[in-house]
Amino acid sequence: MNNLNRRSFLKSSSILAGATLITPSLLSCRNPNSKLNIAVIGVGGRGRANWNPVLETENIVAMCDVDDKTAKKGYDRIIEVSPTVKKYKDFRVMFDEMHKQIDAVIISTPDHTHFAAAMIAMEMGKHVYIEKPLAHSVWECRTLKKAANYYNIVSQMGNQGHTTNGIRLIKEWYEAGILGEVEEIHAWIGGYNFGKGHYFDLPENFPPPENEIPDHLNWDLWLGPRENRDYNSIYAPRSWRGFFDFGNGKLGDWSCHTLDGPFWAMDLGMPTEVDSYVENRFNEHHFVSEKSIVTYKFPKNDKRNGVTLKWFEGIPPQNDPYWAAEELKAWGKELPTWGGMIMRGSKRSLYTHGRPNTPELLVSENEWNDIQKSLPEQTIPRLKWGDETPVQEWIDAIKNDYLPESNFNYSADLTEMALIGTLSQRFGARIIYDTENMKITNRPDIDSYIKETVREGWEYGNSLV
Secondary structure (H helix, E strand, O other), X not given: OXXXXXXXHHHOOHHHOOOOOOOOOXXXXXXXXXXXXXXXXXXXXXXXXXXXHHOOOOEEEEEEOOEHHHHHHHHHHHHHHOOOOEEEOOHHHHHHHHHHHOOEEEEOOOHHHHHHHHHHHHHOOOEEEXXXXXXXXXXXXXXXXXXXXXXXXXXXXXXXXXXXXXXXXXXXXXXXXXXOOEEEEEEEEOOOOOOOOOOOOOOOOOOOOOOOOOOOEOHHHHHOOOOOOOOOOOXXXXXXXXXXXXXXXHHHHHHHHHOXXXXXXXXXXXXXXXXXXXXXXXXXHOEOOOEEEEEEEEOOOOOOOOEEEEEEEOOOHHHOOOOHHHHHHHOOOOOOOOEEEEEEEOOOEEEEOOOOOOOEEOOOHHHHHHHHOOOOOOOOOOOOOOXXXXXXXXHHHHHHOOOOOOXXXXXXXXXXXXXXXXXXXXXXXXXXXXXXXXXXXXXXXXXXXXXXXXXXXXXXXXXXX
């Protein structure tokens, strides 16, 4: 963990230039052994995975979900431990009524509603945890980063691999020169598994036919900032990820895991160019495609040469047009269809499965034995074994006044990098990206998606721009 004191950070942050409001740390005088009062937004699904590790160590004082059916088991479990917990469907009402009793917020809703919930929380001085990916648009990522610094809160994105020993090894090995110069990275993820019950189900037709809204779901609140449309069960609770209005496909979802290692270790930053080859497109309906190859170009900086990163999605291994399969085969390994990543170095290559938890150097047993005799010093502090979840790191950071590693200064950049690729994939287009001005310079039609329009009543964050 990088024990960067929030107050020291803010003094050097350019966002405070000319600022008139600085919210003090809510917990600067808190005993680290005391419990936090936490509000949970998104109780079922990933929500349960996020709040469960701290259910009995902290106080969950409020829980909010738009779907009583998917949240029921979570509701029952939280009430079992915290009988006085308040229950809500609209997080705006929750904050209005309970802001004085809340210290921190865990947000595990679909991607398109992360931003509104987080902005309200930060404006009230609450510490914020958001399930990955951080946000749904580039502008939202930039604004969340600004807000976290401006309001002096402890932030964290829930990309689980970032808290592990494995990703720290990737960074330390790379910085020690074990890989040599890395100019190529290949990553892949399996197909979309279109079919009933999966995350990326295809609807019967486009647009999806109108279904009766079930009594247990508040459809208007589920839509949040998105324009109104007829309800169909394909959207909620599970397959919203396939629709670009709500999710960001597998690239937006999984790159926060699969590309986290090289992005952090190599300080990749933003690409200047992204291009996509896409098969079986549903673009006119803004739905994910079955197969694609997304190519990122990262410019040279003072630490490394330029880097080409290719993301392969839904391409059968036997038809792989990339070197990753042959690279693994040469070392007696099979390329797993569900996902992985290889950093190809001038000295050695590094391989991970879907998350960066267990990196492997592609070397012989004898060479590995030699490398272990002179492994680089572990310069990045490790979390205590058993406390490696992002939410536990975040809780510890709040109580001990530092920023966890996947705070919004880092995770907003990681997510932005992914979202630029998602836009290229969404439109099957070559994109030239001006990161300094947050602008796609060659496609004004795609540039309009950098900041998305929202429904009346869902405008947040504009005062920070």
